[in-house]
Amino acid sequence: MAGCYIHIPFCAQKCSYCDFHFSTNHTYQSEMVDMLCKEIEIRAKDWKQEQFETIYFGGGTPSVLTTPQLDQLISRVKENYQLSNSVEITMECNPDDCSLENLSNWKELGVNRLSIGIQSFNDEQLKWMNRSHQAADSLNAVRNAKEVGFDELSLDLMYGLPNMTLEEWKEQLLQIIALNPEHISAYCLTVEQKTALSKWVKEGKLVVSNNDQQSEQFELLVSTLKEAGYEQYEISNFARNGHYSKHNTSYWKGATYLGIGPSAHGYNQVERYWNQSNNRTYLTELKKGHLPETVETLTPFDRFNENLMIGLRTKWGVSKQSLFESISPDKEWFQIVKDYEDKKLVLQTEEQILLTPAGRLLADAIASDLFIIDTSTALSVL
Structure with a gap:
């Protein structure tokens, strides 16, 4: 079992807590898609023996792609790699991108699983996060996705937010359960260096939850979702009736995966590689026909420790x-x-x-x- 991850390094705006690799400059988005396709082609010769069970569009915000750009990428993967007949194609998306037109187009292209970044149902929280959507957009996104016929929906929430009480977190959980998704991912807010959130915390403008509060919210998360029929199959991931993310599960089980795009990582059981986390460098190198990567051969100690770290997180x-x-x-x-x-x-x-x-x-x-x-x-x- 192998997976293909494609990193889309663009966002509409920068969230205050995010340190992922992306740009809000979309002027070269078409050029980037062309080079992503070129990397897909170059790497194919080393992955001919693999059959891919999953394709995952992450980022950044993959839902900023136009329909022709998404079609271009999916088609290029299909042309160059063996795919399972039941391939899972996941796309991360922002709620405000989930119009009926976009959703219909994605589904027609073969996307069969959506990961929607709700993060919070509280508009004040979304505002300081600098999210591009409001709570009402999240409700519309889920309703639209179901109307179009997406059977596999994963919704993201965050806990440990500034000033969040246990009662407020409980209310958030009840709201997401009411939407009845097959899958829920819940992540604790972390203060990453060189983010706006980090600056605000240092200046005393925001106070994040302490360890005890985060632990209480985590325990409430687990118990509330369990009562609602969700199985905790990984520390931050919960599913009903076995609707696990096949792509992420393959990571946790140590499967091989191909990484495409700036900052993307790949792993072939022997070596690990990671691409440059710089869009211009990535584009320049691929135009020359070079892979913008660093490669590391894993030692037995690396494999032992990584196997341990990711395996312990799962059921x-x-x-x-x-x-x-x-x-x-x-x-x-x-x-x-x-x-x-x-x-x-x-x-x-x-x-x-x-x-x-x-x-x-x-x-x-x-x-x-x-x-x-x-x-x-x-x-x-x-």
């Missing part, structure tokens, strides 16, 4: 067989696992290591404690 946990193919841990490592097990934060079976609900609150810290460092490299660096 499936991490496979011991897969994990120990990279490295055989020492007794001290197994004792750390046992200590977490005694604290009811980790659960072990013969095949898997999983986090308990309490452990999911500390997923990053637990994974970090279980990382194995290549001491020979560390010593040589010192």
Whole structure:
């Protein structure tokens, strides 16, 4: 199973909390699409053996593309790669882009899953976020998507927002449940460097939630969605009746994936590559026929730690067989696992290591404690 990720590096405006790679200058959008197509063609020779189960348009904001531009990209992938008969084609979109006309066009091109960035139903929150939509747009977007016939809808929400009370978060959750999507993603607000939010926090203009408040909101998220029939299959992702994101699940299970576009990452089980996070450099290099990439060969330690980090985030946990193919841990490592097990934060079976609900609150810290460092490299660096 392989996936194809295509990064669209354009947005209508910059959200105050976002540090993803994008531009609000759309004057060269057509040129960028042409070069994305060129990268798709260049990389094809190394991926002929793969059958792609998923295509995912992320960003940025893929819904800023025109219908012909989206058609150009999907057609180029189909021309150059083997696709599953049941390929999942996901597009991230802003609510204000989800007109009946756009949605109908996307569906006709083969897009069969939408990830709609609602983030909040509170217009005051959306305003300081500098989102391009209002709460009413989110309701219209979902209604329009269902009218057009999109059966697979994923809606995004954020918690840990400034001044958000537990009661307000509960109200947000009830609103999103009432829309009855198959999938919900909920992310905690993080203050990233070099963002407007970071500046405001430093200046004392906004106060974000503390760790205790974030934990309370996370626990309410899990319990409320569980009661509404949503399964938490990854720390931030919830689905009804097995409507998981096939694309993101492939990441979490360590599958191969192709990355197209500036800042995109790719992985082929042996090497990882990432493209330049600069639109002009990306365009210039591809015009010369060069891939604007940096390539890294993964060590057994890299594979072990990455497998551990992403696997622990899911309901499936991490496979011991897969994990120990990279490295055989020492007794001290197994004792750390046992200590977490005694604290009811980790659960072990013969095949898997999983986090308990309490452990999911500390997923990053637990994974970090279980990382194995290549001491020979560390010593040589010192």
